[in-house]
Amino acid sequence: MGNKKYPKMNFIGNKEKILDWIFENVPKDVKTFFDAFSGGCSVSFEAKKRGYKVISNDILKINYAIAKSLIENKNIILDDDDIKILFSGKPSRGFMYKNYSNVAFFEDECMELDNYRKNIEKLKSPYKKALAIALFRRAMIRKMPYSRFNLPFNKVKQLRDEEYSYKKYKRKRAYHNKSFKEHFLKNLQDYNDSIFDNGKENKAYNLDIFKLISKVDADVIYLDPPYTGTMNNYFGFYGLVDNYINSEMGKPFENNFINKDTSIKLFEKLFSSLKKYKYWILSYNNSSYPSKEELLDLIRKFSKDVKVIEKKHNYQLTGKTTKAENREYLFLVSNIK
DSSP: OTTOOOOOOOOTTOOGGGHHHHHHTSOTTOOEEEETTOTTOHHHHHHHHTTOEEEEEOSSHHHHHHHIIIIIOSSOOOOHHHHHHHTOSOOOOSHHHHHHBTTTBOHHHHHHHHHHHHHHTTOSOHHHHHHHHHHHHHHHHHHSGGGOSOSOHHHHHHHHOHHHHHHHHSOOOGGGGSOHHHHHHHHHHHHHHTOOOOSSOOEEEOSOHHHHGGGOOOSEEEEOOOOTTSSOOHHHHHHHHHHHHHTSOOOOOSSOSOOHHHHHHHHHHHHHTOTTOSEEEEEEETTSSSOHHHHHHHHTTTOSOEEEEEEEOOOEETTEEOSSOOEEEEEEEEOOO
Protein backbone atom coordinates (compact mmCIF):
# COMPACT_ATOMS: atom_id res chain seq x y z
CA MET A 1 0.00 0.00 0.00
CA GLY A 2 2.84 2.35 0.81
CA ASN A 3 3.99 2.50 -2.80
CA LYS A 4 0.59 3.53 -4.16
CA LYS A 5 0.67 7.00 -5.67
CA TYR A 6 -2.07 9.61 -5.54
CA PRO A 7 -2.87 10.51 -9.16
CA LYS A 8 -2.63 14.03 -10.54
CA MET A 9 -5.74 15.96 -9.59
CA ASN A 10 -5.25 19.76 -9.84
CA PHE A 11 -7.45 20.67 -6.88
CA ILE A 12 -7.22 24.06 -5.17
CA GLY A 13 -6.42 23.65 -1.48
CA ASN A 14 -4.88 20.21 -1.95
CA LYS A 15 -2.87 19.07 1.08
CA GLU A 16 -0.62 16.69 -0.82
CA LYS A 17 2.63 18.48 0.14
CA ILE A 18 1.95 18.46 3.89
CA LEU A 19 0.46 14.99 4.31
CA ASP A 20 3.33 13.67 6.42
CA TRP A 21 2.97 16.60 8.81
CA ILE A 22 -0.77 16.06 9.14
CA PHE A 23 -0.47 12.34 9.81
CA GLU A 24 2.39 12.75 12.26
CA ASN A 25 -0.23 14.42 14.45
CA VAL A 26 -2.93 11.75 14.19
CA PRO A 27 -3.13 10.02 17.59
CA LYS A 28 -1.66 6.51 17.69
CA ASP A 29 -4.90 4.82 18.80
CA VAL A 30 -6.92 6.01 15.80
CA LYS A 31 -8.27 3.25 13.58
CA THR A 32 -11.13 5.01 11.77
CA PHE A 33 -10.52 8.29 9.94
CA PHE A 34 -13.41 10.55 8.88
CA ASP A 35 -12.43 13.10 6.22
CA ALA A 36 -15.45 15.39 6.43
CA PHE A 37 -14.56 17.84 3.60
CA SER A 38 -12.58 15.48 1.40
CA GLY A 39 -12.17 17.67 -1.72
CA GLY A 40 -9.70 16.05 -4.09
CA CYS A 41 -9.15 13.20 -1.57
CA SER A 42 -5.39 13.58 -1.03
CA VAL A 43 -5.86 13.26 2.75
CA SER A 44 -8.31 10.36 2.41
CA PHE A 45 -5.94 8.62 0.03
CA GLU A 46 -3.03 8.95 2.45
CA ALA A 47 -5.21 7.67 5.30
CA LYS A 48 -6.15 4.66 3.19
CA LYS A 49 -2.46 4.02 2.41
CA ARG A 50 -1.68 4.10 6.12
CA GLY A 51 -4.25 1.39 6.83
CA TYR A 52 -7.05 3.37 8.43
CA LYS A 53 -10.67 2.64 7.75
CA VAL A 54 -11.59 5.81 5.83
CA ILE A 55 -14.90 7.63 5.55
CA SER A 56 -14.80 10.41 2.93
CA ASN A 57 -17.45 13.04 2.42
CA ASP A 58 -17.85 16.04 0.18
CA ILE A 59 -20.87 18.02 -0.94
CA LEU A 60 -19.59 18.28 -4.52
CA LYS A 61 -20.71 15.34 -6.66
CA ILE A 62 -17.42 15.27 -8.53
CA ASN A 63 -15.46 14.96 -5.28
CA TYR A 64 -17.76 12.11 -4.27
CA ALA A 65 -16.92 10.41 -7.59
CA ILE A 66 -13.21 10.79 -6.81
CA ALA A 67 -13.72 9.27 -3.36
CA LYS A 68 -15.95 6.51 -4.72
CA SER A 69 -13.33 5.52 -7.29
CA LEU A 70 -10.15 5.91 -5.22
CA ILE A 71 -11.16 5.42 -1.58
CA GLU A 72 -14.24 3.16 -1.43
CA ASN A 73 -13.22 1.17 -4.51
CA LYS A 74 -11.00 -1.84 -3.79
CA ASN A 75 -10.07 -3.35 -7.12
CA ILE A 76 -12.28 -2.18 -10.01
CA ILE A 77 -10.40 -0.52 -12.88
CA LEU A 78 -11.22 0.59 -16.41
CA ASP A 79 -10.21 -1.99 -19.03
CA ASP A 80 -9.97 -1.95 -22.82
CA ASP A 81 -13.63 -2.86 -23.26
CA ASP A 82 -14.66 0.07 -21.06
CA ILE A 83 -12.52 2.45 -23.09
CA LYS A 84 -14.17 1.25 -26.30
CA ILE A 85 -17.58 1.97 -24.76
CA LEU A 86 -16.60 5.40 -23.48
CA PHE A 87 -15.23 6.59 -26.81
CA SER A 88 -17.83 5.00 -29.05
CA GLY A 89 -20.55 6.89 -30.91
CA LYS A 90 -20.58 10.41 -32.25
CA PRO A 91 -20.66 13.88 -30.67
CA SER A 92 -24.20 14.97 -29.81
CA ARG A 93 -26.02 18.13 -28.82
CA GLY A 94 -26.99 17.64 -25.20
CA PHE A 95 -26.70 19.41 -21.86
CA MET A 96 -23.15 20.68 -22.28
CA TYR A 97 -23.79 21.92 -25.82
CA LYS A 98 -26.86 23.83 -24.70
CA ASN A 99 -25.36 25.36 -21.57
CA TYR A 100 -21.58 25.61 -21.98
CA SER A 101 -20.86 26.11 -25.68
CA ASN A 102 -18.61 29.18 -25.90
CA VAL A 103 -19.03 29.55 -22.15
CA ALA A 104 -16.43 27.04 -20.97
CA PHE A 105 -15.52 25.02 -24.07
CA PHE A 106 -15.97 25.28 -27.82
CA GLU A 107 -19.14 23.85 -29.37
CA ASP A 108 -17.51 20.71 -30.77
CA GLU A 109 -15.88 19.99 -27.39
CA CYS A 110 -19.21 20.28 -25.60
CA MET A 111 -20.75 17.85 -28.08
CA GLU A 112 -17.95 15.38 -27.36
CA LEU A 113 -18.60 15.67 -23.63
CA ASP A 114 -22.31 15.04 -24.16
CA ASN A 115 -21.52 11.82 -25.99
CA TYR A 116 -19.10 10.70 -23.28
CA ARG A 117 -21.67 11.39 -20.56
CA LYS A 118 -24.16 9.04 -22.25
CA ASN A 119 -21.47 6.42 -22.61
CA ILE A 120 -20.50 6.56 -18.94
CA GLU A 121 -23.95 5.22 -18.09
CA LYS A 122 -23.27 2.15 -20.26
CA LEU A 123 -20.56 0.97 -17.85
CA LYS A 124 -21.78 -1.82 -15.61
CA SER A 125 -20.07 -1.01 -12.30
CA PRO A 126 -20.69 2.11 -10.18
CA TYR A 127 -16.95 2.15 -9.51
CA LYS A 128 -16.17 2.15 -13.22
CA LYS A 129 -18.61 5.03 -13.70
CA ALA A 130 -17.04 6.99 -10.85
CA LEU A 131 -13.53 6.37 -12.17
CA ALA A 132 -14.54 7.45 -15.67
CA ILE A 133 -16.06 10.65 -14.26
CA ALA A 134 -12.88 11.35 -12.28
CA LEU A 135 -10.80 10.91 -15.43
CA PHE A 136 -13.05 13.11 -17.54
CA ARG A 137 -12.78 15.73 -14.80
CA ARG A 138 -9.01 15.53 -15.12
CA ALA A 139 -9.31 15.91 -18.90
CA MET A 140 -11.62 18.92 -18.56
CA ILE A 141 -9.32 20.54 -16.00
CA ARG A 142 -6.31 20.12 -18.27
CA LYS A 143 -8.09 21.96 -21.07
CA MET A 144 -9.11 24.81 -18.77
CA PRO A 145 -6.64 27.66 -18.08
CA TYR A 146 -5.85 27.95 -14.36
CA SER A 147 -7.55 24.58 -13.73
CA ARG A 148 -10.88 26.09 -12.68
CA PHE A 149 -14.16 26.77 -14.42
CA ASN A 150 -15.00 30.34 -13.41
CA LEU A 151 -13.11 32.20 -16.12
CA PRO A 152 -14.98 34.25 -18.76
CA PHE A 153 -14.81 32.59 -22.15
CA ASN A 154 -12.94 35.45 -23.77
CA LYS A 155 -10.14 34.80 -21.26
CA VAL A 156 -10.31 31.05 -21.88
CA LYS A 157 -9.92 31.59 -25.63
CA GLN A 158 -7.08 34.04 -25.10
CA LEU A 159 -5.11 31.68 -22.85
CA ARG A 160 -5.76 28.70 -25.12
CA ASP A 161 -4.21 30.63 -27.99
CA GLU A 162 -0.75 29.09 -27.99
CA GLU A 163 0.91 31.97 -29.82
CA TYR A 164 -0.53 34.51 -27.38
CA SER A 165 0.51 32.36 -24.44
CA TYR A 166 4.04 32.07 -25.73
CA LYS A 167 4.33 35.77 -26.43
CA LYS A 168 2.92 36.71 -23.03
CA TYR A 169 4.24 33.94 -20.76
CA LYS A 170 6.95 32.17 -22.82
CA ARG A 171 4.86 28.98 -22.63
CA LYS A 172 2.54 27.68 -25.33
CA ARG A 173 0.47 25.51 -22.96
CA ALA A 174 -0.35 23.17 -25.83
CA TYR A 175 -2.03 20.76 -23.40
CA HIS A 176 -5.05 23.10 -23.29
CA ASN A 177 -5.76 22.17 -26.90
CA LYS A 178 -5.27 18.42 -26.69
CA SER A 179 -8.50 16.44 -26.89
CA PHE A 180 -10.42 15.11 -23.91
CA LYS A 181 -9.60 11.61 -25.15
CA GLU A 182 -5.86 12.33 -25.23
CA HIS A 183 -5.92 13.62 -21.66
CA PHE A 184 -8.12 10.76 -20.48
CA LEU A 185 -5.85 8.09 -21.95
CA LYS A 186 -2.69 9.81 -20.73
CA ASN A 187 -3.94 9.65 -17.13
CA LEU A 188 -5.75 6.30 -17.31
CA GLN A 189 -2.87 4.09 -16.15
CA ASP A 190 -2.02 6.34 -13.19
CA TYR A 191 -5.64 6.35 -12.02
CA ASN A 192 -5.99 2.59 -12.48
CA ASP A 193 -2.72 2.04 -10.62
CA SER A 194 -3.91 4.15 -7.67
CA ILE A 195 -6.73 1.74 -6.82
CA PHE A 196 -6.04 -0.77 -4.06
CA ASP A 197 -7.59 -2.70 -1.18
CA ASN A 198 -6.27 -1.74 2.28
CA GLY A 199 -8.29 -4.47 3.97
CA LYS A 200 -10.90 -2.06 5.34
CA GLU A 201 -14.47 -1.25 4.35
CA ASN A 202 -13.96 2.35 3.32
CA LYS A 203 -16.95 4.51 2.42
CA ALA A 204 -17.67 7.63 0.35
CA TYR A 205 -20.56 10.04 0.98
CA ASN A 206 -21.98 13.04 -0.88
CA LEU A 207 -23.83 15.03 1.78
CA ASP A 208 -23.92 18.37 3.52
CA ILE A 209 -21.71 17.75 6.54
CA PHE A 210 -24.47 18.77 8.96
CA LYS A 211 -26.70 16.00 7.57
CA LEU A 212 -24.01 13.35 7.92
CA ILE A 213 -21.99 14.14 11.00
CA SER A 214 -24.28 12.43 13.54
CA LYS A 215 -24.40 9.23 11.44
CA VAL A 216 -20.68 8.54 11.17
CA ASP A 217 -18.72 6.70 13.85
CA ALA A 218 -14.97 7.34 13.75
CA ASP A 219 -12.06 7.88 16.13
CA VAL A 220 -10.96 11.11 14.49
CA ILE A 221 -12.73 13.65 12.31
CA TYR A 222 -10.49 15.64 10.02
CA LEU A 223 -11.91 19.04 9.07
CA ASP A 224 -10.65 20.92 6.04
CA PRO A 225 -13.49 23.32 5.19
CA PRO A 226 -13.13 26.12 2.64
CA TYR A 227 -10.84 28.78 4.06
CA THR A 228 -13.04 31.84 4.45
CA GLY A 229 -11.53 34.96 2.90
CA THR A 230 -9.31 33.06 0.46
CA MET A 231 -9.87 31.37 -2.92
CA ASN A 232 -12.60 29.16 -1.54
CA ASN A 233 -15.57 29.22 -3.93
CA TYR A 234 -15.42 25.53 -4.75
CA PHE A 235 -18.83 25.48 -6.43
CA GLY A 236 -17.62 28.27 -8.70
CA PHE A 237 -14.37 26.42 -9.41
CA TYR A 238 -15.79 22.93 -9.94
CA GLY A 239 -19.59 23.14 -10.02
CA LEU A 240 -19.56 22.85 -13.81
CA VAL A 241 -18.46 19.23 -13.45
CA ASP A 242 -21.30 18.57 -11.00
CA ASN A 243 -23.69 20.05 -13.55
CA TYR A 244 -22.15 17.77 -16.19
CA ILE A 245 -22.65 14.73 -13.99
CA ASN A 246 -26.24 15.62 -13.12
CA SER A 247 -27.12 17.04 -16.58
CA GLU A 248 -28.74 20.03 -14.90
CA MET A 249 -27.68 23.43 -13.64
CA GLY A 250 -27.00 23.38 -9.92
CA LYS A 251 -27.06 26.12 -7.31
CA PRO A 252 -24.37 27.15 -4.82
CA PHE A 253 -24.57 25.18 -1.59
CA GLU A 254 -25.74 26.36 1.77
CA ASN A 255 -23.27 26.02 4.63
CA ASN A 256 -20.37 26.79 2.27
CA PHE A 257 -18.05 28.70 4.64
CA ILE A 258 -17.52 31.33 1.92
CA ASN A 259 -18.91 34.43 3.61
CA LYS A 260 -17.33 36.12 6.60
CA ASP A 261 -20.82 37.14 7.78
CA THR A 262 -21.84 33.51 8.35
CA SER A 263 -18.59 31.59 8.84
CA ILE A 264 -18.33 31.99 12.63
CA LYS A 265 -21.89 30.75 13.10
CA LEU A 266 -21.13 27.78 10.85
CA PHE A 267 -17.96 26.95 12.78
CA GLU A 268 -19.84 27.15 16.06
CA LYS A 269 -22.56 24.88 14.68
CA LEU A 270 -19.90 22.47 13.45
CA PHE A 271 -17.89 22.33 16.67
CA SER A 272 -21.03 21.88 18.76
CA SER A 273 -21.82 18.67 16.88
CA LEU A 274 -18.48 16.91 17.42
CA LYS A 275 -18.83 15.63 20.98
CA LYS A 276 -19.03 11.98 19.87
CA TYR A 277 -15.53 12.04 18.31
CA LYS A 278 -12.47 11.28 20.43
CA TYR A 279 -10.29 13.54 18.33
CA TRP A 280 -10.74 16.44 15.92
CA ILE A 281 -8.12 17.80 13.58
CA LEU A 282 -8.90 21.12 11.91
CA SER A 283 -6.78 22.47 9.05
CA TYR A 284 -6.74 26.23 8.58
CA ASN A 285 -4.25 28.99 7.80
CA ASN A 286 -3.19 32.49 8.72
CA SER A 287 -4.72 34.13 5.62
CA SER A 288 -8.23 33.02 6.53
CA TYR A 289 -11.11 34.26 8.62
CA PRO A 290 -11.72 33.82 11.51
CA SER A 291 -8.27 34.19 13.02
CA LYS A 292 -6.41 31.52 14.93
CA GLU A 293 -7.34 33.18 18.22
CA GLU A 294 -11.02 33.43 17.29
CA LEU A 295 -11.12 29.77 16.29
CA LEU A 296 -9.45 28.80 19.56
CA ASP A 297 -12.08 30.71 21.50
CA LEU A 298 -14.84 28.93 19.58
CA ILE A 299 -13.35 25.48 20.04
CA ARG A 300 -12.83 26.03 23.78
CA LYS A 301 -16.58 26.40 24.21
CA PHE A 302 -16.78 22.69 23.47
CA SER A 303 -13.42 21.23 24.46
CA LYS A 304 -10.72 22.40 26.85
CA ASP A 305 -8.05 20.08 25.43
CA VAL A 306 -6.92 21.90 22.31
CA LYS A 307 -3.55 22.88 20.94
CA VAL A 308 -2.40 24.49 17.71
CA ILE A 309 0.69 23.67 15.72
CA GLU A 310 1.75 25.46 12.58
CA LYS A 311 3.93 25.05 9.53
CA LYS A 312 5.06 27.33 6.73
CA HIS A 313 3.18 26.31 3.61
CA ASN A 314 2.73 28.36 0.45
CA TYR A 315 -0.03 27.15 -1.83
CA GLN A 316 0.68 26.99 -5.53
CA LEU A 317 -2.16 28.28 -7.67
CA THR A 318 -2.27 28.60 -11.45
CA GLY A 319 1.43 27.95 -11.78
CA LYS A 320 2.51 30.57 -9.26
CA THR A 321 3.44 30.23 -5.64
CA THR A 322 1.69 32.82 -3.49
CA LYS A 323 4.14 35.55 -2.62
CA ALA A 324 2.93 36.25 0.89
CA GLU A 325 4.16 33.80 3.48
CA ASN A 326 1.37 31.48 4.58
CA ARG A 327 1.31 29.35 7.66
CA GLU A 328 -0.85 26.27 7.89
CA TYR A 329 -2.46 25.52 11.25
CA LEU A 330 -3.56 22.23 12.73
CA PHE A 331 -5.98 22.55 15.62
CA LEU A 332 -5.68 19.32 17.58
CA VAL A 333 -8.60 18.56 19.89
CA SER A 334 -9.02 15.64 22.29
CA ASN A 335 -12.39 14.73 23.77
CA ILE A 336 -11.05 11.91 25.95
CA LYS A 337 -12.29 12.38 29.51
